Amino acid sequence: MTDFGEDDFFVASLKGVILNINPSARIVDITHRVPSFNLEAASFVLFASFSYFPPQTIFLVVVDPGVGSARKILLAKTKNYYFISPDNGVLTLALEEEKVEQLRRVTNDKYFLPDQSRTFEGRDRMAPTAAWLSRGISCEEFGPELTSYKKLRAEKPQIRGSEIFGRVLYEDKFGNLITNIPVDLLGRLQDKTGKGRFVLSVKGHEISSFVQSYSSVKKGELLFLAGSAGTVEIAAGQESAAVKLKVKVGDEVRIKVKDR
Amino acid sequence: MTDFGEDDFFVASLKGVILNINPSARIVDITHRVPSFNLEAASFVLFASFSYFPPQTIFLVVVDPGVGSARKILLAKTKNYYFISPDNGVLTLALEEEKVEQLRRVTNDKYFLPDQSRTFEGRDRMAPTAAWLSRGISCEEFGPELTSYKKLRAEKPQIRGSEIFGRVLYEDKFGNLITNIPVDLLGRLQDKTGKGRFVLSVKGHEISSFVQSYSSVKKGELLFLAGSAGTVEIAAGQESAAVKLKVKVGDEVRIKVKDR
Amino acid sequence: MTDFGEDDFFVASLKGVILNINPSARIVDITHRVPSFNLEAASFVLFASFSYFPPQTIFLVVVDPGVGSARKILLAKTKNYYFISPDNGVLTLALEEEKVEQLRRVTNDKYFLPDQSRTFEGRDRMAPTAAWLSRGISCEEFGPELTSYKKLRAEKPQIRGSEIFGRVLYEDKFGNLITNIPVDLLGRLQDKTGKGRFVLSVKGHEISSFVQSYSSVKKGELLFLAGSAGTVEIAAGQESAAVKLKVKVGDEVRIKVKDR
Known part of the structure; x- marks a missing residue:
């Protein structure tokens, strides 16, 4: 996963590097x-996607605004997976879901490309590390242990009084608005405030179709539902809710229970 | 094939699900x-693409405006291939080309993901079905037989009098306009109307370069030709005919024979 | 590599053709x-990408404004790789880096698809040639030897007086402007003009942060640096230099040495 786009030579370079080191690597x-x-x-x-992959998958995540700076390169081993990325918080949500067993700072240039640019560490350091890891080199080899990693300040949704307060976390291709409110939280609100109909408020709009x-719903009608990422999602029938x-x-985003 | 776009987590989730069930699946x-x-x-x-793939390929086609509704999930076995998709007509043109041997309604939740959303059946039902099918589970296992599947009302081109009447079916990335008029039909028109030069009319324009x-042709000049999908295609030299x-x-789109 | 885009059936057709001939081909x-x-x-x-791939990789490059014309199909074998493309200059920069061992004109229709369109030779001629080559058919089989191939008129950067004159070669997704000036040339300019600070001029702007x-640099500040393709690159901190x-x-693009 990267922010490189698909127009340029960046992604292909990473894949070339990986296959050069491990010709039998499966790259997805x-x-x-x-x-x-x-x-x-x-x-x-x-x-939203990592947990669907087979155990032992290595996730190489290169979104790296600080490339070339002193930010570390992180290798995280969890119960089920490996993650390699700049230590800039990009793993925050995934690692909250996983039992982290080992954190390493990737420093061993034995596993880097011989000629290293300062502008493309994804290709020159992170991709070869991922490839060598896939060939069975153990985590210890890549660098010293770390005791913590950088986390994004991810504001958690909260129940205040009779309302849940959350935020829109992501807009998908269809214009669906994925919130950070776990669907489970709705049940806890009901326990607290009594049975009734859920109503969602966002930017002055009130949506009452919880489906x-x-x-x-009909084409164009607004709704909210339990989204495929496990959180509340705002959508519109075959149209873009974002638009x-x-x-x-x-x-x-606020959700409350209205008496019947 | 999907309409998910490539920005989000949707396609990756499908691939993860498939590889988790069948690690040696080839995904294209x-x-x-x-x-x-x-x-x-x-x-x-x-x-336009399926028939170039190897025999026994499983085509997973998730374009699914009715996700979560009562529309069926379809498994079609043809002489050469397998197709899995919502039963919404998306297989219409492909299945017209193939000898259909078996139609099933996919219902067996033994082959679905254990936690199923109502918003992402591509990931939770169709992808795992495709993966299990690729592991050799037989079609019968996935659900009861169907006697028919939904078809798009695909208007056929017609010869009326001395003209072929068809429609633009698809605009490709280059702005080429692919029609639904099979190239063979031009010969039948000639048999009927006598030898001569073909002329194509569309939206008040007359194009006479059948090449x-x-x-x-020169840059920007309009033309029509036998396109790579086997039908008449309208194009412009290194420019977009659509524009x-x-x-x-x-x-x-109309095509007639003009006397020399 | 193609200019087909990802919306249509073109790329998938190529992959189907290849896998139909060589089911164990790795396609990247x-x-x-x-x-x-x-x-x-x-x-x-x-x-910028080919040299990162494993030895013996076959590069199939279909950017083909002259499809269907008399332009040749080229097969180039170098010390490390194979390249198949229309003979239109698209291999110019890659082949300058490689020792070319053999050039062939691809003509043997034994290795083409049986039904050939005149509009999609990528699918009908080049992809099957690449697939058969990957199955071990030797270069000689595909057609007669050529003594030269078409080259793009690639203007080389020059040192004139105390300045390097080059051009912007490519704009990447981030709006970075990649020039054709090899980083090594900066050293030669210094040898000639004496030590000092490099200054880059482009379209009336003077950039002095060579980093x-x-x-x-700070967000939005202009800079130039040794880019990941080995040439001088103009960028801006987390913004688009092109914009x-x-x-x-x-x-x-001009670069000179300013006295301290």
């Missing part, structure tokens, strides 16, 4: 279209 | 850039 | 988003 693209330097979006896309699937509502990533 | 992208919910475009792109290849002609998918 | 995309018919951009992207990495400077591919 998550996406290379993360908005440039957007660590929050990258963190979310990784979070099971996108096709439960209809003029809502953006970061905007506040 | 047809495209994920079908215009959202556009079944006609999806049907055409599949039609062998794009490079047969030049202001023609869109669905617009009528 | 370089990019399919070369601007339509842009041989200079294609030549650069190939140049090691993008993160050496800031209104500079395009082809624009002149």
Whole structure:
């Protein structure tokens, strides 16, 4: 996963490097279209997809606004997976879900390309590290242990009084607005405030169709539902909720229970 | 093939699910850039590419405006291939070319992911079905037999009097306009109307350069030819015919024979 | 690598053809988003990525404004790699880096698809040739030897007086402007003009921050550095230098040494 786009030579260079070291590596693209330097979006896309991959998958995540600076390169081993990325917070959401067993700072230039640029460490340092790791080199080899890694300040949704306060975390290709409010939280709100109908408020709009699937409403009608990432999602029947509502990533979302 | 785009976590989730079930599956992208919910475009792109793939390929086609609704999930076994998709007509053009041997409604949740969302059946039901099928589970296992599948109302080109009437079926990246008029039909028109020069009319424009290849004309000159999908295609030398002609998918195309 | 884009059936058709002939072929995309018919951009992207791939890689490069015309199909065997493309100059920069051992004109229709269109030779001639080559058919089999191949007129950077004159060769996704000035040339300029500070001029702007990495400057500040393709690159801290400077591919770039 990168923010390199697909127009240039960047992604291909990474794949070439990996296959040169491990010709039998299986390479699967998550996406290379993360908005440039957007660590929050990258963190979310990784979070929403990584757990579907087979155990022992190595996730190479190169969204790296600080390339060439003193920021570390991180190798994280969890119960199920490996992650390699700049230590800039991009792993925040994924590592919250996983039991982290080992953190390393990648420094061993024995596993880097011989000629290293200061502008493309994804190709020259991170990709070869991932490839050697896939060949069975143990984590210890790549550099010294770390006790912590950088985390994005990820504001958690909260129940205050009779309302849940959360935020829009991601806008997908269809214009669906994925929030940071876990669907489970709705049950906790009900326990607290009594049974009733959920109503979602965002940017002055009130949406009351809390449904099971996108096709439960007419074309263009606003709805919210339990999204495929496990959180509340705002959508519109076969249209873009983002366009209809003029809502953006970061905007506040509130959910309350209305008496029947 | 999907309409998921490549920005989000959707395609990667499908691939993760497949590789988790069958680590040796070969996954090839047809495209994920079908215009959202556009079944006609999806049907055409599949039609134009599927027959180049090796026998026994499993085509997983997730363009699914009705996700979560009562629409069925379809498994079609043909003489050469397997197809899995929502039963919404997206297979129309491909299945017209193939001898269909078996149709099944995919219902067996033994082969679905344990936690199923109502918003992402591509990931939770169709991808795992494709993966298990690739591991050798037989079609019978996935659900009851069907006697028919949904078809798009695909208007056929017609010869009326001395003219062929067809439509623009697809606009490709280069702005070439692919029609639904099989090249063979031109011969039948000639048999009927006598020898002469073909002339194509579309949106008030008359094009008389019926040539062998794009490079047969000067830059910007309009032409029509036998396209790579086997039908008549309207193009312009190194430019976009769609832009030049202001023609869109669905617009009528007529071809007649002009006396020499 | 192609200029086919990813929306249509073109790339998938090529992959199907290859896998049908050689089911164990490993296919890696370089990019399919070369601007339509842009041989200079294609030549650069190939140049910047090919050497990272494993020895014996077959590069299939289909950017083909002259499809269907008399232009030849070229097979080049170098010390490390194979290249198949229209003979239109698209291999210029890559082949300058490699020791060419054999040039062939691909003509043997035994290795083409049986039904050949005149509009899609990538699918019908070049892809099957690449696939058969990957199965071990020797170069000699594909057609007669050639003594030369078409080259793009690639203007070399020059030192004139106390200045290097070069051009912008490529604009990447981040808006970085990659020039054709090898970083080594800066040392030769210093040898000639004496020690001092490098200053780069482009379209009336003078840039004096010659730094090691993008993160050496503040957000938005202009810089130039040794880019990942081995040439001088103009950039701006986390912004697009192309947008800031209104500079395009082809624009002149000058570098001189200023006395301290």
